[in-house]
Amino acid sequence: MTTRLLRSVVGLALTSAILSIIIFQLNSPVAAVFELSVCAGLIPVIFITAISFTQRIAKSQLQERRRERLTRFFLLPVIVIIAGLALLRWLKIPALVLPSADGAGDVRLLFWNVRHLDLLGQIVVLLAGAFAVVVLFKEPRK
Amino acid sequence: MLSLFISIPFLSLIAFNIPWKRSGQLAFFWSGVLFLAQAVLALLFSIGAVDPSAMQLSRIFIFKLSLDPLSLLMLLSIGIVAFVTLLAANILISEKGQKGNFINLLMVAVTGMNATVLAADLFSVYVFMEVVAVSSFVLISIQKDRLALEGAFKYMIMSWVATALMLTSIALIILTCGDTDFSVIASGLSAQSGNPLVKLAIGLFLCGLFIKSGVVPFHGWLPDAYSAAPSAVSILLAGIITKVTGVYVLMRLVISVFGLNSSIQNILMFAGTVSIIFGALAALTQHDFKRMLAYSSISQIGYIILGLGCGTPLGLAGAAFHFFNHAMFKSLLFVNAAAVEKQAGTVHMDNLGGLAAKMPLTGTTSVIALLSTAGIPPLSGFWSKLIIITALWSAGKFAYAYIAITFSVVTLAYFLSMQRRVFFGKLQTGLEAVKEAGLGITIPSALLAAITVAAGIGFPWVLDKLILPIQFILK
Numbered sequence: 001m002t003t004r005l006l007r008s009v010v011g012l013a014l015t016s017a018i019l020s021i022i023i024f025q026l027n028s029p030v031a032a033v034f035e036l037s038v039c040a041g042l043i044p045v046i047f048i049t050a051i052s053f054t055q056r057i058a059k060s061q062l063q064e065r066r067r068e069r070l071t072r073f074f075l076l077p078v079i080v081i082i083a084g085l086a087l088l089r090w091l092k093i094p095a096l097v098l099p100s101a102d103g104a105g106d107v108r109l110l111f112w113n114v115r116h117l118d119l120l121g122q123i124v125v126l127l128a129g130a131f132a133v134v135v136l137f138k139e140p141r142k
Numbered sequence: 143m144l145s146l147f148i149s150i151p152f153l154s155l156i157a158f159n160i161p162w163k164r165s166g167q168l169a170f171f172w173s174g175v176l177f178l179a180q181a182v183l184a185l186l187f188s189i190g191a192v193d194p195s196a197m198q199l200s201r202i203f204i205f206k207l208s209l210d211p212l213s214l215l216m217l218l219s220i221g222i223v224a225f226v227t228l229l230a231a232n233i234l235i236s237e238k239g240q241k242g243n244f245i246n247l248l249m250v251a252v253t254g255m256n257a258t259v260l261a262a263d264l265f266s267v268y269v270f271m272e273v274v275a276v277s278s279f280v281l282i283s284i285q286k287d288r289l290a291l292e293g294a295f296k297y298m299i300m301s302w303v304a305t306a307l308m309l310t311s312i313a314l315i316i317l318t319c320g321d322t323d324f325s326v327i328a329s330g331l332s333a334q335s336g337n338p339l340v341k342l343a344i345g346l347f348l349c350g351l352f353i354k355s356g357v358v359p360f361h362g363w364l365p366d367a368y369s370a371a372p373s374a375v376s377i378l379l380a381g382i383i384t385k386v387t388g389v390y391v392l393m394r395l396v397i398s399v400f401g402l403n404s405s406i407q408n409i410l411m412f413a414g415t416v417s418i419i420f421g422a423l424a425a426l427t428q429h430d431f432k433r434m435l436a437y438s439s440i441s442q443i444g445y446i447i448l449g450l451g452c453g454t455p456l457g458l459a460g461a462a463f464h465f466f467n468h469a470m471f472k473s474l475l476f477v478n479a480a481a482v483e484k485q486a487g488t489v490h491m492d493n494l495g496g497l498a499a500k501m502p503l504t505g506t507t508s509v510i511a512l513l514s515t516a517g518i519p520p521l522s523g524f525w526s527k528l529i530i531i532t533a534l535w536s537a538g539k540f541a542y543a544y545i546a547i548t549f550s551v552v553t554l555a556y557f558l559s560m561q562r563r564v565f566f567g568k569l570q571t572g573l574e575a576v577k578e579a580g581l582g583i584t585i586p587s588a589l590l591a592a593i594t595v596a597a598g599i600g601f602p603w604v605l606d607k608l609i610l611p612i613q614f615i616l617k
Contacts, residue, residue: 113204
């Protein structure tokens with residue numbers, strides 16, 4: 001179980017890296033940098049830390065869980081394929097009028113000069129996260 | 143002046159964590175003063191005694207905030223419920239370290255809620271909803287027992303689904319309208335109402351908000367989170383958090399941003415009615431006191447959404463008044479549940495009985511709360527339900543009005559059965575030593591009961607100063 005979880009985390013990191021390349025190609029270098037550093041760097045580190053707290057399960061249990069998962073969810077790919085075919089057949093998306101894609105305002109100027117309330121909100125979320133770590137992980141002093 | 147509602151709790155939060163001597167007691171008293179001041183100030187603003195636009199502080203920070211009668215009612219409710227929770231937590235949480243953590247997280251939640259009701263920008267509203275959500279996840283699991291962690295986990299997962307839906311919707315709205323300010327979005331959305339992307343964005347956001355409010359069929363996390371949380375946290379969660387981050391944001395967006403067109407009205411009225419019916423029927427079968435209160439919350443939130451979906455100014459006023467009343471009487475019921483849990487040791491109604499003789503104040507205030515919930519005159523719940531039903535009737539929605547009236551009777555039924563099982567009846571063996579709960583719980587119950595009675599008897603004043611101004615938001 002642990003090896004497969006680690007493989008999933010590596011997959012997540014790879015996907016985020018490819019996504020950041022796509023975002024860079026779409027002319028948003030700041031967003032690409034954030035995507036790379038946070039989603040392809042910080043998040044996998046947090047996941048691997050969490051996985052290090054888990055234990056490997058027995059091989060027989062692993063086989064049983066795989067069988068159970070297969071019997072429970074075998075209809076899911078079928079439903080997805082049928083729904084996709086139905087959408088392709090019946091969904092008509094009209095010609096969309098998208099707004100012009102000029103770089104309306106540098107992201108950094110927007111972030112530091114205009115969106116002060118959001119900045120305050122981000123700081124409060126970070127503080128709340130810090131409290132979460134303290135409350136949930138601190139062992140009481142006996 | 144408005145930014146003080148956000149910046150003072152934020153600065154208090156930082157100040158509480160500086161290791162002064164006796165900072166725990168200082169934190170407690172300062173929080174109490176702050177929440178009481180917020181409630182009083184909101185009342186003074188609505189009477190018109192103090193002008194909110196006075197005292198403009200220096201313009202270093204640009205906060206786009208706006209105040210209108212609906213936000214004032216929300217600030218009043220947040221102040222009262224936070225104050226009550228603080229008093230109750232002083233008794234219910236015994237360890238000093240946990241008390242300090244609780245007060246810090248309460249301050250985070252209040253900062254988030256104040257900013258949610260004052261912000262005039264869609265993305266800021268979203269960010270502060272997340273602030274409140276993170277603090278409530280931690281608050282539910284503050285005592286780290288198995289059931290509470292499970293309830294918090296369920297709440298987290300459903301909240302993350304809601305977050306994904308809302309973020310996608312915000313992205314679509316920025317794509318089609320160009321900005322996140324309420325007025326810009328409102329004109330952009332109404333100009334492009336035929337665009338399928340706009341319809342998708344509105345639908346996704348509504349689904350996200352229904353998950354956050356606990357509207358059927360997205361209510362799955364609510365009974366587990368409310369009943370498994372520690373008692374003090376249940377008071378806060380049921381009394382104000384679910385309502386501000388779910389129902390208030392729904393009201394604000396539907397009125398000021400999406401516009402109350404007929405399809406949104408139908409969705410809201412249908413979802414509200416299903417919540418009323420499901421919540422009431424599920425509450426009839428419960429054996430756990432707090433779980434029954436959770437299903438009752440789902441039912442009452444259905445009333446608020448039904449009033450909102452009516453589409454008329456009177457319906458909106460009724461919904462807002464029912465919001466305030468629900469904050470008062472649901473908090474009161476959860477304070478009583480906390481008292482029962484602390485004194486009798488259990489909330490399972492089959493093991494309780496005859497507590498009214500041993501806990502007279504708790505018994506009396508719970509009778510007041512249940513009569514108000516069921517809509518019995520002259521308590522406040524009667525007036526708010528009357529306004530909602532009148533609004534439905536005058537808008538021609540007779541079937542919805544009939545359902546609303548019928549399920550008021552069902553509400554009375556399950557609450558009377560609760561009252562008989564917990565407070566009246568024969569005293570169960572093992573409960574002879576039960577005494578009334580301490581001052582920290584009886585003072586909040588008395589305060590909330592007094593507000594419920596006063597808002598009912600002083601209804602003309604409340605209607606004139608607090609509720610009728612809300613009608614004019616809907617143009």
